[in-house]
Structure formats: C-alpha cells, structure tokens
Amino acid sequence: MTLTAGPADASPDLDDQRITAVNPLISPALLRQEHPMTPDVAKTVEHGRTAAADILAGRDDRLLVVVGPCSVHDPEVALDYAQRLARKAAEVRDQVHVVMRVYFEKPRTTLGWKGLINDPDLDGSFAVNKGLRTARRLLLDIGALGLPVGCEFLDPILPQFIADAVSWGSIGARTAASQVHRQLCSALSMPVGIKNSTEGDVQVAVDAIRAAAAGHVFTGITADGVAALLTTTGNADCHVILRGGSAGPNYDAATVADTLTRLRAANLPERVIVDASHGNSGKDHERQAAVAMELADRISAGERGIVGMMLESFLAAGRQDLVLGRAHELTYGRSITDACLDWPTTATLLDHLATTVGTRRRAG
Ligand SMILES: O=C[C@H](O)[C@H](O)COP(=O)(O)O
Numbered sequence: 501m502t503l504t505a506g507p508a509d510a511s512p513d514l515d516d517q518r519i520t521a522v523n524p525l526i527s528p529a530l531l532r533q534e535h536p537m538t539p540d541v542a543k544t545v546e547h548g549r550t551a552a553a554d555i556l557a558g559r560d561d562r563l564l565v566v567v568g569p570c571s572v573h574d575p576e577v578a579l580d581y582a583q584r585l586a587r588k589a590a591e592v593r594d595q596v597h598v599v600m601r602v603y604f605e606k607p608r609t610t611l612g613w614k615g616l617i618n619d620p621d622l623d624g625s626f627a628v629n630k631g632l633r634t635a636r637r638l639l640l641d642i643g644a645l646g647l648p649v650g651c652e653f654l655d656p657i658l659p660q661f662i663a664d665a666v667s668w669g670s671i672g673a674r675t676a677a678s679q680v681h682r683q684l685c686s687a688l689s690m691p692v693g694i695k696n697s698t699e700g701d702v703q704v705a706v707d708a709i710r711a712a713a714a715g716h717v718f719t720g721i722t723a724d725g726v727a728a729l730l731t732t733t734g735n736a737d738c739h740v741i742l743r744g745g746s747a748g749p750n751y752d753a754a755t756v757a758d759t760l761t762r763l764r765a766a767n768l769p770e771r772v773i774v775d776a777s778h779g780n781s782g783k784d785h786e787r788q789a790a791v792a793m794e795l796a797d798r799i800s801a802g803e804r805g806i807v808g809m810m811l812e813s814f815l816a817a818g819r820q821d822l823v824l825g826r827a828h829e830l831t832y833g834r835s836i837t838d839a840c841l842d843w844p845t846t847a848t849l850l851d852h853l854a855t856t857v858g859t860r861r862r863a864g
Pocket residue numbers: 570606607608609610611612778837838
C-alpha cells in the first residue's frame with residue numbers, strides 16, 4: 501500500500517528559517533546560586549542606590565559621579581581599576597558619591613564587539629554563559645570593595661542575572677525611545693539615567709522618564725528563566741543624561757535650563773546628569789576633562805539642576821582596536837570601545853569635583 505502525504509505534510513516549514521543554532525542558557529537562579537550575593541555586597545548596593553536616589557531628589561547635596569571604562573573587556577584589569585577608584589571614592593566621599601561604570605553590554609551603531617557578556621573571549625565564540633558568570637563575579641568582587649557599580653541595560657532578559665548587584669542603571673542613546681526599555685526601567689530596583697538620542701533629541705529622554713515612572717505589564721523572565729508576565733510599580737528615580745549628539749555638545753547652560761523646563765512641564769524632578777564623553781566630547785577623551793572642569797565652575801557658581809556627571813575613564817588614556825581572537829596583543833588598561841581618560845587625570849578630576857562641592861556649600 502502506498503501512503504500519500506496529507507495536507508499537513510505538504511506545508512512548507514515556516515518556523516526558525518533564520519536560526520542556525522539553539523543552545524542552553526543558564527538560568528538567573530543558577531547563576532545567583534553559583535555567585536551568591538553576600539551581606540557586605542548587599543550593603544554596598546543598597547547604600548549606592550539610596551545615595552544616588554537622595555542626590556537625584558535633592559536630599560543629598562553631593563555630586564553623583566559615574567566613572568569607569570567605556571566597556572569591561574578583562575575582569576582582572578577592571579578589578580585593578582576598581583581598587584584604585586575605591587580608594588579615591590573613600591577620600592572624596594563627603595562631597596562625591598562615586599559609582600563605577602561597569603558596562604558589559606555595548607549597543608553598536610552598526611557592528612562590533614557587543615561586550616563581555618556576549619563575547620567574553622573576544623574572539624567571536626560568543627560564550628554567553630561564561631560571559632554571564634564572569635560579569636556577575638566581577639560585580640560581586642567590586643561590590644566587596646565597597647564601591648557601588650553602574651551598568652547599561654540593553655538586552656531586557658539580562659537584568660535578572662545581575663541587577664541585584666547594581667546600584668545605578670543606564671539606558672543608552674540608541675534605546676531611549678524603545679518601549680521595551682522604558683518598561684524595563686519601570687521594573688528596575690535602582691535609579692536609572694536615560695540618555696538623549698544620538699541626534700541630540702532631549703525630549704525623547706524626558707518622555708522615557710515619564711513612561712518609566714508609570715507601572716506596566718509586559719513579558720519578561722523569572723529567576724528560573726521562565727517566560728512570565730511582569731507587573732511593575734514604575735520607577736520614580738529615572739533621570740536625564742545629557743550626552744550631546746550629532747549636532748554637537750549639549751552641556752551648555754541654555755540646554756541644561758531648557759531640559760529643566762521640559763522636565764517641569766512633564767511634572768518631573770528638575771535634575772540632570774551630564775555625560776562629559778560621547779557627543780559632549782566629540783569622543784575625544786582629552787575634551788572630557790575640559791567639559792568636567794567647565795561644569796565644575798558652573799556648579800560652584802551655583803548653577804542649578806546638574807546633580808552629577810559621567811566620565812569614561814580607564815587606566816591608560818585613549819582607545820585601541822580589538823582584533824577578534826588576538827586579545828593577548830591588547831595594551832593593559834586601555835579601552836577597546838570609546839576613548840577614555842587615564843587614571844591620573846581621573847583622580848585629579850575627582851579631587852577637583854570634591855573641591856567644587858565644598859565651594860558650593862560654603863557659598864550656601
Ligand atoms: O559607548 C560606546 C559607543 O559609543 C557605543 O557603543 C557605539 O559605539 P559604535 O558607534 O563604535 O558602534
């Protein structure tokens with residue numbers, strides 16, 4: 501007897517036409533079990549979050565400074581940097597609340613290395629489970645130094661793996677308009693800075709803050725890695741980061757004042773953080789110091805609204821190109837994404853920002 505194919509067998513395969521591999525992903529719960537939160541790190545995280553929220557709300561008159569490499573590509577180097585920054589942060593703690601940039605996810609304009617979680621071996625092997633383990637371990641090691649950390653959140657699944665160890669979050673210029681990211685912010689347990697667009701549109705960040713302040717219902721994952729519907733309260737601690745744009749810098753007093761007006765119009769707290777890098781430095785790391793010094797002068801002269809700064813800083817100045825698979829050729833402590841200030845310049849700037857806050861205090 502000959503079997504003839506029924507209509508179902510004749511149907512073309514419609515699924516997964518462009519997926520070439522499906523591999524297991526560890527669950528957030530498993531990662532948290534392997535690298536558990538400790539009481540000391542929890543204290544650092546909690547203190548880092550509360551201090552940032554207090555500064556943003558005007559309850560604490562210190563400056564919030566988010567400083568560190570554009571991206572982490574080697575956890576040992578990042579820890580070396582963190583040890584130096586932790587000592588400096590302790591010295592300036594009465595005037596400056598220091599949060600280390602520990603960025604594991606890089607949003608690319610087109611293509612490029614997408615960060616330590618996506619490709620921890622820097623060779624295109626995309627060992628994501630290893631990347632998650634390395635990232636979480638590093639966050640805990642830095643937290644153990646008493647130094648709070650800040651991360652950019654890009655993939656909406658990934659916060660479940662690391663967010664408990666993070667004191668401050670960021671949404672980048674390329675995702676500020678994304679509803680997915682605004683919903684994510686509404687769920688995050690820490691203050692989140694949202695950047696103006698790469699073109700320099702500030703309103704998109706103000707709109708994002710409004711959206712993130714509201715509660716949402718959206719799809720995400722649980723700690724066990726199972727898809728779920730999440731219902732959120734909204735995050736009242738989101739704030740604008742002015743990062744400049746393709747039209748040029750936007751840290752000038754007029755743009756800061758215009759941003760505060762937009763925030764007031766949206767019934768939001770009139771506070772901004774200024775990113776001294778990216779569009780505000782034209783990606784010239786040396787310019788960052790000049791931007792920070794100009795902001796310091798304006799802050800000590802009493803300009804209102806600027807409650808913090810972001811600096812891209814690493815051990816060595818500038819940047820270098822990564823050749824995939826040849827990470828062993830990289831210079832120690834130099835960025836493989838955007839150019840950074842070197843450590844001595846960073847330490848001097850942090851001292852200067854501490855003096856700035858002291859001057860502003862004395863002026864009342
Ligand atoms: O901060 C880092 C970069 O500016 C951002 O990830 C975009 O990088 P790219 O333009 O080199 O892709």
